[in-house]
Amino acid sequence: MSGKDHIAVRFRAYPTEEQARQVNRTIGCVRFVYNLMLETRIAHYQTTWESCYPTPALYKDTYPFLREVDSFALCNAQLALEKAYKRFFEDRKTGFPKYKSKRRGRKTYTTNLSHGNIELDDKARRLKLPKLGWLAVRQHKRIPDDWKLKSVTVEHCPSGRYTATILFEYETQIPEKVRPVKTVGLDYASHGLYVSSDGEHAEYPGYYRKMQDKLAREQRKLSHMVKGSANWRKQCKRVARLYEKTANQRRDYQHKKANRIVASYDMVGVEALSMKSMMKKPGTKPDPERQGHYLPNGRKARKGLAKSTSDNGYGMFCTMLEYKLARQGKRLIRVDRWFPSSQLCHDCGYRNPQTKDLDVREWTCPQCGVMHDRDVNAARNIRDEAMRIIE
Ligand SMILES: [Zn+2]
Incomplete structure (x- = not known):
């Protein structure tokens, strides 16, 4: 029997000044659009008593700067908000989704692989990301050829460093159950x-x-x-x-x-x-x-x-x-x-x-x-x- 498994590998990243600006701009836009969607949902519910599901595209005309960042990152903000709502409905103890603050929380954004927009160049130790181009990374681990890249999360750490966490999927044999002896x-x-x-x-x-x-x-x-x-x-x-x-x-x-x-x-x-x-x-x-x-x-x-x-x-x-x-x-x-x-x-x-x-x-x-x-x-x-x- 075989199945699929996931593994995340984190690399230190070394963006140029321009890339660092773009990363921070993206993180800011993700937070911004998350808060806009939450605001829309709350307002819609208060007036109609019905749920609505706004998408980032809804705001791109009013805020054209949203077009300048990775659109997958914005989509993931939508998914994150949907998850926050789901958690709230399933377990009221989690509390209602909150607005994201600039100061609190981790500074990250996640982007997904689609039609070769992300590439990990094994030898040159660099990672290609949408709207960012080739980003230098320190690769400490050789990635097996059969691992499939799924998504990348870029983080601006509190220390000022940057990291890229890459999620891979790979085929795995479901192991036989071991009878515990030792x-x-x-x-x-x-x-x-x-x-x-x-x-x-x-x-x-x-x-x-x-x-x-x-x-x-x-x-x-x-x-x-x-x-x-x-x-x-x-x-x-x-x-x-x-x-x-x-x-x-x-x-x-x-x-x-x-x-x-x-x-x-x-x-x-x-x-x-x-x-x-x-x-x-x-x-x-x-x-x-x-x-x-x-x-x-x-x-x-x-x-x-x-x-x-x-x-x-x-x-x-x-x-x-x-x-x-x-x-x-x-x-x-x-x-x-x-x-x-x-x-x-x-x-x-x-x-x-x-x-x-x-x-x-x-x-x-x-x-x-x-x-x-x-x-x-x-x-x-x-x-x-x-x-x-x-x-
Ligand atoms: Zn005894």
């Missing part, structure tokens, strides 16, 4: 990444932690500066650059760890974590990327946002593991977060309420006398619970 459980470790049921303590490398400390320091500096001043602006850029760097380092490390796990095991059990339980873990250093709650664009994060993003590290790692495993017909099992993984003695099943105290790093089972490392014992329980679920 299994592992992972216990989330706030100071590192995880502790495995086989006793592996996966810690982020030293250079990453150093970079995190540096980022926290620079963020603290930023919070003491006069908002809007020249120094403040300079510091924003510095924070954004460090922020992107730590994010890249973290992703890199997680990929390596995930690849190794997928190569050695057939089934991986993890805890389905809630934010709260993570905050309570011992030795929790607040994630410096969220510390002080400054976003890379120098704005103070809203409380809810800072919270919802701070579990990203481990959550992203689990998602990564899940799709890497799936490609080989293997499975990731999420164990209920109320499962008392750290309280149960793995050897005899005795439930030791004393381990609720998070400072207890090692303990001896009062029933069977076995000595436990808190995290390894928890990881073993997670592994067995995952196996119970799978069978």
Whole structure:
């Protein structure tokens, strides 16, 4: 059996001054047309009680500058708005679609392949985009010949850098389901990444932690500066650059760890974590990327946002593991977060309420006398619970 799969590859892009202006103009127009369409829909609904579906073409006569940017990007704004409405109708908790602000949100636009308007020149390390021409990119990965280019998302990052994320589609064989023989459980470790049921303590490398400390320091500096001043602006850029760097380092490390796990095991059990339980873990250093709650664009994060993003590290790692495993017909099992993984003695099943105290790093089972490392014992329980679920 075969199917289709997608993969996104991100390249650093080096636009000329003129190209950078065009990228920013396009991002601006996408936001502008998104807001116009939203306005039209709201006004139409208020007068007729009916929905309408405006297209970007509707505004091109009034605002001729919309003709100067990539029309696929504008079409994607229409799709994005339709998606926002759909999400709102399906789940009222998401809230009504909002106007896009110049300052908030990521600065991106997406364009699609149509009749050869996009080309990736493998040797010259450049990418042809509509209305932009050839854009220099740093290609770190050879693209297999059978990957089909679908779309490109151009981003102007808060650090001032540009990136192009290319989405490819490729044919894939749906893998045979693997019967789990080699299994592992992972216990989330706030100071590192995880502790495995086989006793592996996966810690982020030293250079990453150093970079995190540096980022926290620079963020603290930023919070003491006069908002809007020249120094403040300079510091924003510095924070954004460090922020992107730590994010890249973290992703890199997680990929390596995930690849190794997928190569050695057939089934991986993890805890389905809630934010709260993570905050309570011992030795929790607040994630410096969220510390002080400054976003890379120098704005103070809203409380809810800072919270919802701070579990990203481990959550992203689990998602990564899940799709890497799936490609080989293997499975990731999420164990209920109320499962008392750290309280149960793995050897005899005795439930030791004393381990609720998070400072207890090692303990001896009062029933069977076995000595436990808190995290390894928890990881073993997670592994067995995952196996119970799978069978
Ligand atoms: Zn015991």
